[in-house]
Every structure is written in C-alpha cells, then in structure tokens.
Amino acid sequence: MxxxxxxxxxxxxxxxxxxxxxxxxxxxxxxxxxxxxxxxxxxxxxxxxxxxxxxxxxxxxxxxxxxxxxxxxxxxxxxxxxxxxxxGEIGRVEIGYVGSAAYAGVLQEQTRRFREAWPDVHLGARECPMGELPGLVADGHIDIGFVRLPMALPRALKRHVLLRDRFCLALPATHGVAGETQPLRAGLLAGEAFIAPEQRAGTYEVARRGRFEPRIVSSPGSLLAVLTQVSLGTGISVIPGVVRDIVQMPNVVFRPIAGEPIPSEVAAIFRTAESAPAVRMLIRQIASSPAMDH
Missing domain, CATH: 1.10.10.10 (Winged helix-like DNA-binding domain superfamily/Winged helix DNA-binding domain)
Incomplete structure (x- = not known):
C-alpha cells in the first residue's frame, strides 16, 4: 500500500x-x-x-x-x-577548541549567536589538543575547530581569523626581572627554563630575537597547566596576551615583550567543501564576523 x-x-x-x-x-x-x-x-x-x-x-x-x-x-x-x-535549521555541529579560544571569548560569542538564530541545531563542543584539531576537522570527526595561529593546515581546510592577539611573558612573581616596568628584551631571557604552551610560535620568536635556543623543560598542555607550572617556579612562559586579563594565579606576573608585537591570532578552521547544511550555516556566520583586536 x-x-x-x-x-x-x-x-x-x-x-x-x-x-x-x-x-x-x-x-x-x-x-x-x-x-x-x-x-x-x-x-x-x-x-x-x-x-x-x-x-x-x-x-x-x-x-x-x-x-x-x-x-x-x-x-x-x-x-x-x-x-x-x-x-540547516536542525541538525548537529561538532566543535573542537583549544583553551585559549575559550579564554578569548570568541568561541562563546559564536555559539551564543548561532543558538539564538538556530535553537534546534545541537552544538557539541569539546577541548582538543591543538596539534590534532586540523586532522580531526579534515577527517570529519570535528566540524569546526577554534585554534590559535600560526598553524599549518591541510589543503582541504580554510580558516577565518576572529581575534588578533599578541604574546606576552608569564613569570614567577619572585623572578629577578618580574619587577621591571618596561617591556622585557628577549636577550634577557637566554638561559631561562621555558614552560611551552601548545602554541610554541611565541617561544621560538622570543628565542630568535634573543639569539638563543630555548630550553624547554615542560610542555604540560593547557594554558592553565602552563601557568600552574610558572606559579610553582618551574620556569617562564610565552603565552597569549588575552590570558593575563582572564586568569589570576598566585605567584604569576605578566610582562610585555619588547620590540614589535609577536602576533597570535584565534581563528576558526573548517572544511572548504562542506556538505552538511547546519555546518554551512555556522560557517557563514563565522565568515561574516570581523576580526577583533585584543
């Protein structure tokens, strides 16, 4: 029948x-x-x-x-x-993000706007190791990733910058230069023990400017774990500047780096050839969002 x-x-x-x-x-x-x-x-x-x-x-x-x-x-x-x-009015979108994207607020802003416009689309979100996110997006395990640039991307992915940030220094409050009021010159940091965040570009740029090889003693993962290591006096770290406005931790001070700002951008990454309508809706929203300056 x-x-x-x-x-x-x-x-x-x-x-x-x-x-x-x-x-x-x-x-x-x-x-x-x-x-x-x-x-x-x-x-x-x-x-x-x-x-x-x-x-x-x-x-x-x-x-x-x-x-x-x-x-x-x-x-x-x-x-x-x-x-x-x-x-694209209903469906599911899986989001992967690095911690500093959440600290910056761009992840929250994008998901808030999308939920208001499309309340019947389910948004799943989970923190992922930054180095794994491009592969997870390219393979379809994650639909959209929020990462911190610079980062090499597979050809199948595109990016859209949402926040322009700069690196700064996190030091133990007892460090010898922690009391300096002027931006710290990279050359003063030769021989220091570095706690490396997931995005190491700032660390290597500071070392390049100071003409030394960074002595990385720990790579604990998340920025909160990095700052905890700094607070314990394990070493210093080059981290995204947005973190200093969000996280306050005992025995940690933040100082600017002398010279030209070392850029660090938060961006969304997504597949160039996306077929899922709900995912395309979020990509369109992201692509129409201008980058903010921090």
Missing part, C-alpha cells in the same frame, strides 16, 4: 461522498472507486458500507481511519523535518 492510498481513504472517510472526495483529491470518481477497492482487497476487509444513496464507515473502517491519519501526520512531520534539515 502506498501513501496515496491513505490519502484517498481519509478523504472519502471524511467526505463520505465519492464525488466530493474525488474533487478534493483532484481525481475522477471512478478512479477513487478503484483505489478504495484496491485498499479493501489488500486488507481483506470492507472499510465502507456503500448504497446508491449513502457511504458509511464500517467498524473496520473506523479503526483503520485513526491509523491512516497517524500515518499521514507522521509523514507530514518527517517531511517537515527533512526540509528543515536541508535548510
């Missing part, structure tokens, strides 16, 4: 008149008669009691009417869901 059979049956059950039901369905009355007979043969049941003057539902027809209406309602719901999914 096909969906049209349910429509024909419900129309006749509601009109109880072959000519009116046929007109409602935009088919000829004889065609409707044949279709109803096919339904009854398929079910091996009489659904209508017919005379020359009247049409009435049989007890079997009344029971079948309730189920037929359920079928049509379920089909209408499924059709609506399919159309909305095709427009």
């Amino acid at each position: 096909e969906l049209r059979h349910f429509r024909y049956f419900v129309a006749l059950a509601e009109e109880l008149h072959f000519a009116r039901a046929a007109e409602r369905l935009n088919i000829a009355p004889p065609t409707l008669t044949v279709q109803i007979q096919e339904i009854e043969r398929t079910l091996s049941a009489r659904l209508f009691a017919r005379t020359k003057r009247s049409v009435a539902l049989t007890p079997a027809g009344e029971i079948f009417l309730a189920e037929a209406r359920n079928v049509l309602d379920q089909y209408a719901r499924a059709e609506s869901v399919g159309r909305r999914a095709g427009r």
